[in-house]
Amino acid sequence: MSDTLIKAQSVGRRYQQGRVSVAAVASATFRLHAGDHVALVGRSGSGKSTLLHLMAGLDAPTSGAICWPALGTADTLLPAKISLVFQVPSLLEPLTVSENVALPLLMAKATCDIGKAVADALATFGLERLMARLPEELSGGQMQRVAMARAIVGNPRVILADEPTGQLDQPTGRAFLDALVAHLAGTGTALVIATHDRAVAERMDSVWYLERGTLIDAPNTAGAI
Numbered sequence: 001m002s003d004t005l006i007k008a009q010s011v012g013r014r015y016q017q018g019r020v021s022v023a024a025v026a027s028a029t030f031r032l033h034a035g036d037h038v039a040l041v042g043r044s045g046s047g048k049s050t051l052l053h054l055m056a057g058l059d060a061p062t063s064g065a066i067c068w069p070a071l072g073t074a075d076t077l078l079p080a081k082i083s084l085v086f087q088v089p090s091l092l093e094p095l096t097v098s099e100n101v102a103l104p105l106l107m108a109k110a111t112c113d114i115g116k117a118v119a120d121a122l123a124t125f126g127l128e129r130l131m132a133r134l135p136e137e138l139s140g141g142q143m144q145r146v147a148m149a150r151a152i153v154g155n156p157r158v159i160l161a162d163e164p165t166g167q168l169d170q171p172t173g174r175a176f177l178d179a180l181v182a183h184l185a186g187t188g189t190a191l192v193i194a195t196h197d198r199a200v201a202e203r204m205d206s207v208w209y210l211e212r213g214t215l216i217d218a219p220n221t222a223g224a225i
């Protein structure tokens with residue numbers, strides 16, 4: 001079985017803004033393998049969020065090609081095979097923390113002990129005491145960590161996290177990343193983190209740099225498709 005989870009060749013995504021066409025992603029060629037830990041860096045507006053959405057199959061390229069050799073087609077990826085942690089808050093307001101974290105398991109009709117899986121995912125980030133709270137009762141940093149607990153609960157093959165430490169102070173961010181990396185050790189789950197935080201980027205195995213929509217320094221690009 002292929003361990004190439006995502007393959008992209010000259011992928012681009014243009015948006016129409018009135019009469020102007022904007023290349024949010026101009027060209028990205030890469031392979032993501034099982035177990036890769038990648039930091040996706042670049043200035044604000046360079047296309048990081050857009051590229052993560054393409055990698056999740058949530059959005060389709062307007063040029064080039066992307067595929068998921070070991071995972072299947074775009075419509076089957078979220079949330080069981082790939083989990084995406086959005087840059088903006090994404091917890092469902094009427095649901096408690098526990099109910100939010102359980103969602104991917106319920107959507108996948110998981111047969112495991114959902115209560116235990118949710119408790120374990122929250123415990124990974126030291127969030128057990130927040131279980132019964134509503135999202136509006138959380139700080140921004142707590143919401144981000146609950147969203148990450150929701151991302152790991154179903155043991156996906158790929159986690160795509162969009163600035164997951166953006167609202168955390170440095171010690172909390174470090175502890176959060178330690179917990180995430182320890183949790184993923186030996187699982188083969190690939191992790192891609194879009195970040196402006198140098199300390200986070202340094203913790204990943206490789207750094208992919210986006211410059212005005214063009215992906216530079218992505219390894220394993222030769223003959224990607």
Ligand SMILES: Nc1ncnc2c1ncn2[C@@H]1O[C@H](COP(=O)(O)OP(=O)(O)OP(=O)(O)O)[C@@H](O)[C@H]1O
Nearest residue numbers: 015017022023024043044045046047048049050051
């Ligand atoms: N839905 C959209 N419609 C039109 N333009 C968009 C849309 N989404 C993003 N863009 C544009 O595409 C470019 C890339 O945006 P993107 O959000 O991917 O950047 P980013 O690297 O994630 O930025 P940041 O670091 O600020 O989060 C920007 O110029 C943005 O204005």
Ligand SMILES: [Mg+2]
Nearest residue numbers: 048049087162
């Ligand atoms: Mg972004």
